[in-house]
Amino acid sequence: MEFWRQAGLNYVQFSRICARVVRKSLKPEVRTTALKRDEAHIRVVQWKDGQPIKPGAV
Amino acid sequence: MATLKALSMRLKAVTNIQKITKSMKMVSAAKYAKAERELRPARSYGMGVQTFFDRAEVKQKEEGNKRLIVAMTSDRGLCGAVHTNIGRQIKALVPELPAGTEFKLICIGDKSRAILGRIYPAEMLMHFVDIGKKVPVFGDASAIANEIINLDYEFDHAELYFNIFKSVISYNTTAVPIFSRKNIEEAEKFNLYDSIDENVIQCYNEFALSSLLFFAMKESAASEQSARMTAMDAASKNAGEFCCGEKMIEKLTLTYNRTRQAVITKELIEIISGAAAL
Numbered sequence: 232m233e234f235w236r237q238a239g240l241n242y243v244q245f246s247r248i249c250a251r252v253v254r255k256s257l258k259p260e261v262r263t264t265a266l267k268r269d270e271a272h273i274r275v276v277q278w279k280d281g282q283p284i285k286p287g288a289v
Numbered sequence: 290m291a292t293l294k295a296l297s298m299r300l301k302a303v304t305n306i307q308k309i310t311k312s313m314k315m316v317s318a319a320k321y322a323k324a325e326r327e328l329r330p331a332r333s334y335g336m337g338v339q340t341f342f343d344r345a346e347v348k349q350k351e352e353g354n355k356r357l358i359v360a361m362t363s364d365r366g367l368c369g370a371v372h373t374n375i376g377r378q379i380k381a382l383v384p385e386l387p388a389g390t391e392f393k394l395i396c397i398g399d400k401s402r403a404i405l406g407r408i409y410p411a412e413m414l415m416h417f418v419d420i421g422k423k424v425p426v427f428g429d430a431s432a433i434a435n436e437i438i439n440l441d442y443e444f445d446h447a448e449l450y451f452n453i454f455k456s457v458i459s460y461n462t463t464a465v466p467i468f469s470r471k472n473i474e475e476a477e478k479f480n481l482y483d484s485i486d487e488n489v490i491q492c493y494n495e496f497a498l499s500s501l502l503f504f505a506m507k508e509s510a511a512s513e514q515s516a517r518m519t520a521m522d523a524a525s526k527n528a529g530e531f532c533c534g535e536k537m538i539e540k541l542t543l544t545y546n547r548t549r550q551a552v553i554t555k556e557l558i559e560i561i562s563g564a565a566a567l
Contacts, residue, residue: 233488241438242495243431271428274418275436281410 293548300541307528307538313367314521321457321514327424328454328511335504338497342468347476349466353445354390357414358382359437359467360405361451361505362398363421368517371509374462375450376404383409393442397433397506414442421513425506427499434499437467444469451505452512458519460512465501470494 235245254265276283358379362372379394386392394409396402396416406413417433447467452460473479473490529538 236488241435242492243434243438243499246496247428247431268426269428270426271432272419272423272426273429273432275415275432276418277415278406278410278413281413283406283413283416 293545293552296541296545296548300538300545303528303538303541307525310521310524310528314518314525317368317514317517317521321511321518323424324507324511324514325454328507331504331507334500335508338500338504339465341497342466342473344478345473345476345482346478347468347473349446349468349472351446354387355443355445356386356390356392357395357440357442357444357447357467358392359395359447359449360397360401361449361502361509362396362401363509363513364399364418365421365513365517366400367520368513369520371452371460371513371516372398372400372404374452375401378450378462378464379405380408393444395437414440420506421510425503425510427503430503430506431499433502434495437498438495449501449505451509453508454511454515457515460516465505467498467501468494 233245240248251269254262254269257265276285278284360375360379362375366372383392392412393414394405394412395414396405398420399416399418402413402416402418406416415436417436420429447469448464449467450462450464453463454460470491473494527537529536
């Protein structure tokens with residue numbers, strides 16, 4: 232088992248952190264455009280018993 | 290005959306709506322061009338994943354009685370039947386499910402939540418909002434994938450419904466299966482792949498899910514923008530051109546001018562006959 236999975240991460244989260252690190256270490260002229268691709272705008276709303284409950288950030 | 294004021298108000302309203310739909314068409318044309326440009330590289334994500342599943346002959350068991358349905362739409366309307374088609378397919382699927390099947394829904398975008406959340410409130414697991422305001426990025430897809438991976442609902446059979454972009458005027462509403470790790474391990478040709486352990490499969494499957502979602506998001510964004518462009522084009526045409534066999538704005542202008550003249554004539558007659566009676 233990988234160390235990050237033991238820490239409770241899954242591959243999606245792990246690779247996202249890796250991607251963020253790579254983007255941050257880019258040369259400054261390409262960094263800003265690359266960092267723009269890192270943002271997620273989406274929000275999740277969980278449902279319980281047929282009712283949406285308070286929205287939370289992803 | 291309608292009064293002059295009512296006619297002029299209606300004429301103004303129709304012209305304004307035409308202006309709005311025209312500018313909306315321009316906006317969505319620009320957005321569509323961008324979405325289509327970005328779709329091409331994004332397609333390889335979906336194709337790569339699907340080709341692997343095809344080659345390995347990964348299948349889902351049909352008899353699984355716990356299903357998951359993911360509906361991919363967006364928050365924005367005024368784009369023809371793009372979102373309704375997704376809802377319609379799912380609504381058609383649900384009565385076909387064998388008895389005793391349990392199913393759960395995940396709605397991506399406000400529109401599918403509005404369509405499906407009202408009919409199947411008990412089956413809703415979650416919905417996602419703020420889709421379609423900005424161009425979808427991989428981060429959005431991995432956020433959704435993350436939520437699906439962390440679900441505490443063990444499904445046997447999962448499907449993702451989205452619109453696949455074909456051309457400016459057409460899209461296809463399709464469903465692609467979402468495989469679980471068990472599905473991949475039970476695949477017929479799984480043994481052909483060398484030196485993959487459990488961990489690799491789990492990682493790949495998680496990544497495959499987010500790639501598939503990213504691909505579906507891009508496809509549905511492109512079809513939505515193209516459909517909005519077509520819808521807005523039709524709306525401006527209807528206002529400016531043919532409506533009930535006649536051009537609406539022209540017809541209204543003609544009626545307006547006739548009514549105006551009639552009012553002037555009436556006033557003149559009143560003044561003249563009043564003067565004659567003196």
